[in-house]
Amino acid sequence: MTLDVRAPVLAAAADLIALSHSIHAEPELAFAEHRSVAKLTELLGARGFEVRRPVAGLDTAFTAECGSGELVIGICAEYDALPGLGHACGHNIIAAAAVGAALALAAHADALGVTVRVIGTPAEETGGGKVLMLERGVFDDVAAAMMVHPGPLDIAGATSLALADLSVAYTGKEAHAAAAPEQGRNAGDAVTVAQVALGLLRQHLEPGQQLHGIVSEGGVAPNVVPAHTELLYYLRAPDADSLDRLRRRADDCFAAGALAAGCTHEVRVVSPPYAELRPDPWLVTAYREAALDLGRVLLPVEMERAHPLGSTDMGNVTTVLPAIHPVIGLDTGGAVTHQPEFAAACITGSADAAVLDGATALAATAAALASDPAQRARVLDGVASRSRGVCG
Incomplete structure (x- = not known):
């Protein structure tokens, strides 16, 4: 026809x-x-x-x-x-x-x-x-x-590419950044360590895997130790299985930031996973x-x-x-x-x-x-x- x-x-x-x-x-x-x-x-x-x-x-x-x-x-x-x-x-x-x-x-x-x-x-x-x-x-x-x-x-x-859309929130403790920094737990440092770990991970990504993100919340003032920060990250991979493997590696990097800085962290799924x-x-x-x-x-x-x-x-x-x-x-x-x-x-x-x-x-x-x-x-x-x- x-x-x-x-x-x-x-x-x-x-x-x-x-x-x-x-x-x-x-x-x-x-x-x-x-x-x-x-x-x-x-x-x-x-x-x-x-x-x-x-x-x-x-x-x-x-x-x-x-x-x-x-x-x-x-x-x-x-x-x-x-x-x-x-x-x-x-x-x-x-x-x-x-x-x-x-x-x-x-x-x-x-x-x-x-x-x-x-x-x-x-x-x-x-x-x-x-x-x-x-x-x-x-x-x-x-x-x-x-x-x-x-x-x-x-x-x-x-x-x-398959996609995971994530928010990673870090919680530390405020303190005066000059007068009593030892009283604080710096959630900004947690973000820094996590991003360094993710950057080093890039050398070992499988073909087609990607990760990229931004700091959506980084603190309120230079003289206040940040107690609340947030990363927004996208993880991508050729298929769902590869994405699952990447997610496990990335989760370790997010956790490393919290551990190093003495903070807690929570990973939240922003959007439902996208399939390839x-x-x-x-x-x-x-x-x-x-x-x-x-x-x-x-x-x-x-x-x-x-x-x-x-x-x-x-x-x-x-x-x-x-x-x-x-x-x-x-x-x-x-x-x-x-x-x-x-x-x-x-x-x-x-x-x-x-x-x-x-x-x-x-x-x-x-x-x-x-x-x-x-x-x-x-x-x-x-x-x-x-x-x-x-x-x-």
Whole structure:
């Protein structure tokens, strides 16, 4: 079945680009993306989608559906921004492309026998919105999920690293730093020792493992021995097993700081663990063909695993059901994600083209899936197996 999914995207181009720019102009942080959700759901509701908000007990999560086919296609929208940097990860593009793909599929929903579900997922940068929504049943009947992320390159089979998001709080004892330092227990020293230990650990990390962090609380005044400090750290690894090994080594470094400084410490998980991306091979191939048809120049297949993204809660989705998270390229002038220059690039003409091409490629991928009897049966069987509690 050959369907024109490009025409509905182009017909909505002005609205999609305006949506992308509007979200970009008003960046909102994790779990507080109220204006962005209103903009997305208003447009989808006006186009005939049935909107539910909030969902999964999350104020800024939503779903919007059109069609009644047995094959449920989930198109994930992200819209949270970064502190101080705004949309330096291009989530405005992700959100607008998701809406565009949904509109294109909705135009052919009856012919394809699909239900199109836009899944509005908050707190990707920190907080794990998709993890929470996955655990709370939002993806239970979804046969395949997809989204597209902007970047400097086009990558069909994008991969990512597993992530642990940690807070490490140290507690010591205040004292006058000059008059009675011997009375204090310096939580700042605990942070210093822990960071030195982590720095030395880097020599012995396994391939693909990473760790990086900041001091989020370091004391109140130079003449007061710090009694309360905090580290925020990300640990990353190629997969969950490697991440577990790294976590054990890092925990020893955190504990070393407390022991050396005579303090206590507490390690707290800030976000649910993010799994590595495991893109579905068939969907990746279908997306690659769609992107090539649009004139996109994609990173060669043999180089994809050498260019992992950071980490994403979409990885957790890919461990449960067939899903993809390709990268749509735009001209960033050499900037990469999480840089101010990348944020500026996300409302250029190249970014607007990425919105339209990303929407078209996702819609074409979903249409190809729905039109292929064998693949359609495969993903529907997956839904049935999950409902019976059978792991895939």
